[in-house]
Amino acid sequence: MTASTETLQTVRSLSQAGYKYGFITDIEAETAPPGLSEETVRFISTKKQEPEWLFEWRLAAFRAWREMTEPNWAKLQLAPIDYQAATYYSAPKQNAGPKSLDEVDPELLRTYEKLGIPLREREALAGVAVDAVFDSISVATTFKEELGKLGIIFCSMGEAVTEHPELVRKYLGTVVPQNDNFFAALNSAVFSDGSFAYIPPGVRCPMELSTYFRINAAKTGQFERTLLIADRGAYVSYLEGCTAPQRDENQLHAAVVELIAHEDAQIKYSTVQNWYPGDSEGRGGIYNFVTKRGACRGARSKISWTQVETGSAITWKYPSCVLEGDHSTGEFYSIAITNNRQQADTGTKMIHIGKGTRSTIISKGISAGLGQNTYRGLVRVQPRAEGARNHTQCDSLLIGDRCGAHTVPYIEVRNASARVEHEATASKISEDQLFYCRQRGLSAEDAVSLIVNGFCKEVLKELPMEFAVEAQKLLAVSLEGSVG
Amino acid sequence: MAAMLEIKNLHARLTDGREILRGIDLSVNAGEVHAIMGPNGSGKSTLAAVLAGRTGYEVSEGTVNYIGRDLLAMEADERAREGLFLAFQYPVEIPGVNNMYFLRTAVNAQRRHRGEPELDAGQFLRVVRSKLKLLDIREDLLQRAVNVGFSGGEKKRNEVFQMAMLEPRLAILDETDSGLDIDALKIVAHGVNQQRAPDRSIVLITHYQRLLNYVEPDRVHVLQAGRIVQSGDKTLALELERRGYGVVEDAA
Numbered sequence: 067m068t069a070s071t072e073t074l075q076t077v078r079s080l081s082q083a084g085y086k087y088g089f090i091t092d093i094e095a096e097t098a099p100p101g102l103s104e105e106t107v108r109f110i111s112t113k114k115q116e117p118e119w120l121f122e123w124r125l126a127a128f129r130a131w132r133e134m135t136e137p138n139w140a141k142l143q144l145a146p147i148d149y150q151a152a153t154y155y156s157a158p159k160q161n162a163g164p165k166s167l168d169e170v171d172p173e174l175l176r177t178y179e180k181l182g183i184p185l186r187e188r189e190a191l192a193g194v195a196v197d198a199v200f201d202s203i204s205v206a207t208t209f210k211e212e213l214g215k216l217g218i219i220f221c222s223m224g225e226a227v228t229e230h231p232e233l234v235r236k237y238l239g240t241v242v243p244q245n246d247n248f249f250a251a252l253n254s255a256v257f258s259d260g261s262f263a264y265i266p267p268g269v270r271c272p273m274e275l276s277t278y279f280r281i282n283a284a285k286t287g288q289f290e291r292t293l294l295i296a297d298r299g300a301y302v303s304y305l306e307g308c309t310a311p312q313r314d315e316n317q318l319h320a321a322v323v324e325l326i327a328h329e330d331a332q333i334k335y336s337t338v339q340n341w342y343p344g345d346s347e348g349r350g351g352i353y354n355f356v357t358k359r360g361a362c363r364g365a366r367s368k369i370s371w372t373q374v375e376t377g378s379a380i381t382w383k384y385p386s387c388v389l390e391g392d393h394s395t396g397e398f399y400s401i402a403i404t405n406n407r408q409q410a411d412t413g414t415k416m417i418h419i420g421k422g423t424r425s426t427i428i429s430k431g432i433s434a435g436l437g438q439n440t441y442r443g444l445v446r447v448q449p450r451a452e453g454a455r456n457h458t459q460c461d462s463l464l465i466g467d468r469c470g471a472h473t474v475p476y477i478e479v480r481n482a483s484a485r486v487e488h489e490a491t492a493s494k495i496s497e498d499q500l501f502y503c504r505q506r507g508l509s510a511e512d513a514v515s516l517i518v519n520g521f522c523k524e525v526l527k528e529l530p531m532e533f534a535v536e537a538q539k540l541l542a543v544s545l546e547g548s549v550g
Numbered sequence: 551m552a553a554m555l556e557i558k559n560l561h562a563r564l565t566d567g568r569e570i571l572r573g574i575d576l577s578v579n580a581g582e583v584h585a586i587m588g589p590n591g592s593g594k595s596t597l598a599a600v601l602a603g604r605t606g607y608e609v610s611e612g613t614v615n616y617i618g619r620d621l622l623a624m625e626a627d628e629r630a631r632e633g634l635f636l637a638f639q640y641p642v643e644i645p646g647v648n649n650m651y652f653l654r655t656a657v658n659a660q661r662r663h664r665g666e667p668e669l670d671a672g673q674f675l676r677v678v679r680s681k682l683k684l685l686d687i688r689e690d691l692l693q694r695a696v697n698v699g700f701s702g703g704e705k706k707r708n709e710v711f712q713m714a715m716l717e718p719r720l721a722i723l724d725e726t727d728s729g730l731d732i733d734a735l736k737i738v739a740h741g742v743n744q745q746r747a748p749d750r751s752i753v754l755i756t757h758y759q760r761l762l763n764y765v766e767p768d769r770v771h772v773l774q775a776g777r778i779v780q781s782g783d784k785t786l787a788l789e790l791e792r793r794g795y796g797v798v799e800d801a802a
Contacts, residue, residue, distance in 0.1 A: 496642075497605065497606075498642045499642050499643075499644055501602075501604050501605070501626065501642075502638065502641070502642040502644070503644070503652075503656075504603075504625075504626040504627040504630065505602055505603075505626060505627075505629075505630050505635075505636050505638075506630055506652075506653075506656035506659075506712065506716070507627055507630040507631045507656050507659040507660045507663070507716075508627060508655060508656060508659050509627050509659070510627070512655070512659070513627075516644070516647055516652070516655060517644055517647070519646070519647070520644055520645055520646030520647035520695065520696075521645065521646055522646070523646040523647075524646075
């Protein structure tokens with residue numbers, strides 16, 4: 067029996083027994099006509115049975131978006147995107163993908179195997195029409211009960227709108243307003259779903275929250291909207307994404323993530339992004355335009371972003387911290403890999419507003435093949451931010467001689483007591499290093515992987531343990547074929 | 551006795567066409583220690599590089615037989631996994647990679663190749679500790695990034711330590727003695743002597759005779775302008791020390 071039939075049977079038996087957490091719905095596949103208009107926004111809002119205020123909110127975003135133009139300051143080259151040709155709402159499709167693993171690109175399967183992804187997950191990742199995966203449903207449910215006892219709310223954005231409208235209304239768009247930028251406005255108008263979490267005062271979330279189960283996240287990727295709130299003295303670590311490349315038919319992704327940390331609260335947000343990067347000729351691949359921002363609202367609060375970006379044809383992403391509370395801390399740890407014809411323009415913004423605010427930026431960019439990798443970062447110290455401190459370290463590693471690395475720091479200091487440091491290095495994996503490793507018995511690929519992991523060590527150690535192990539394997543897979 | 555390494559008429563040149571090795575003949579048996587001496591630019595390090603499979607050289611003529619196989623047909627990493635070890639003249643820094651982890655990765659790559667089970671961190675540490683005693687190396691050297699911030703002497707000791715951990719069939723030490731003070735030289739020599747074994751061959755490449763005061767070679771060869779111009783027993787090294795390479799040059 068193949069894994070998919072086994073899974074299907076499990077799910078079928080569960081739904082017959084009236085399993086209420088099943089993902090299967092009776093809605094037939096319904097897709098909005100291509101194009102984006104006020105009607106599209108209304109269509110989406112109606113389909114999702116949203117309250118009037120949210121519809122108005124989306125509409126305001128759409129109207130703002132209509133007046134905006136795409137940003138063109140990033141060092142990215144891409145063909146124009148036809149926003150009127152895209153489809154903005156599609157109910158979960160049944161049987162749309164390949165019917166079994168036999169129909170899936172063997173290259174993709176080989177990658178899953180290398181990453182050690184269990185067979186059933188591989189099917190879901192590759193888009194095989196498995197209705198649901200039993201394991202993740204039951205696990206998710208168990209977690210939810212345990213979290214509920216502590217007063218932690220963790221659910222989909224759609225569910226939060228229905229179950230906790232007061233929280234959503236209070237916080238949605240307060241960190242990334244609808245008209246923040248072109249892509250954030252687009253997301254606000256048409257966002258599909260995403261995650262919501264609220265950690266009540268003084269509660270330390272006992273587990274890593276995760277969109278997890280690789281599968282859950284798969285279908286909400288395109289216009290995901292995430293909102294996390296850590297109330298006074300709360301702590302949460304959140305993992306986003308998955309370490310395996312996901313098959314996805316949507317070319318354009320525009321996600322928004324908003325984080326809010328109140329007094330003494332801490333949020334640690336870790337991402338591994340490995341969407342389809344396109345083939346070696348640069349055909350296909352996801353365009354990933356993401357707005358991520360955290361507000362350290364309260365005194366001594368802390369927000370820490372860690373990202374490992376290995377996928378997508380285009381990455382445009384600047385997870386930022388607005389350090390409003392006195393003595394609040396912002397951190398940004400990043401690894402970005404571009405291989406073949408991938409392009410990444412990524413970095414952060416640290417906005418120091420409160421007194422004694424501190425920020426740390428560590429960025430590791432790796433370019434191989436014809437990849438172009440740009441670090442773009444802003445450190446701004448406002449007049450009131452007495453004693454603010456920032457340390458920035460940007461390291462670039464080049465593999466081969468046809469790729470590029472670029473560093474574009476913006477530093478704006480309006481308080482004389484601030485201390486801002488910027489360090490940057492660029493280096494190449496040398497023939498000497500490769501030969502040294504190979505002379506000790508490592509294959510060329512293992513040698514590159516070892517050297518790259520060493521280069522990224524300061525960032526990898528910020529990732530939660532099991533995530534870090536998978537991320538290391540992923541770095542190796544992403545750089546395959548980069549040395550002769 | 552079977553030859554571990556059999557080099558016949560080896561010619562090699564750089565990619566720019568300059569010929570560096572011009573017909574090397576050398577035979578090293580299992581259990582033997584050979585010293586290859588010669589002035590700067592005679593081709594000593596090129597010989598080591600070509601044997602280890604470094605890119606940037608073209609072998610235009612000749613054969614190299616290693617444990618009954620065609621060495622030149624093997625990739626650099628395969629040569630290593632088949633037991634050929636090169637102690638580098640200039641060990642390379644690998645930032646961020648823990649020295650211990652690096653060595654365990656190497657040991658396990660070779661064990662896998664031989665069909666032996668890999669060592670986990672605990673098992674590996676036990677082996678490490680037993681070998682550390684041999685070489686007077688402090689354990690903290692192993693907790694640092696590979697060769698990063700090591701002194702010259704530490705780098706060389708680390709090379710000999712790696713050799714002890716990898717237990718090669720054929721070890722080539724490329725000017726491991728250069729740049730060492732006398733205490734460090736003694737430690738390195740002690741490490742090499744500890745590793746002499748009936749099933750292991752060692753080739754010492756050196757500019758000076760002084761290492762040979764501590765490691766006694768079975769054979770000494772003089773390399774000059776890409777050829778071995780003279781071979782003899784350990785007394786040849788002493789003679790060279792006394793009279794300089796010019797003597798041999800005249801003889802050739």
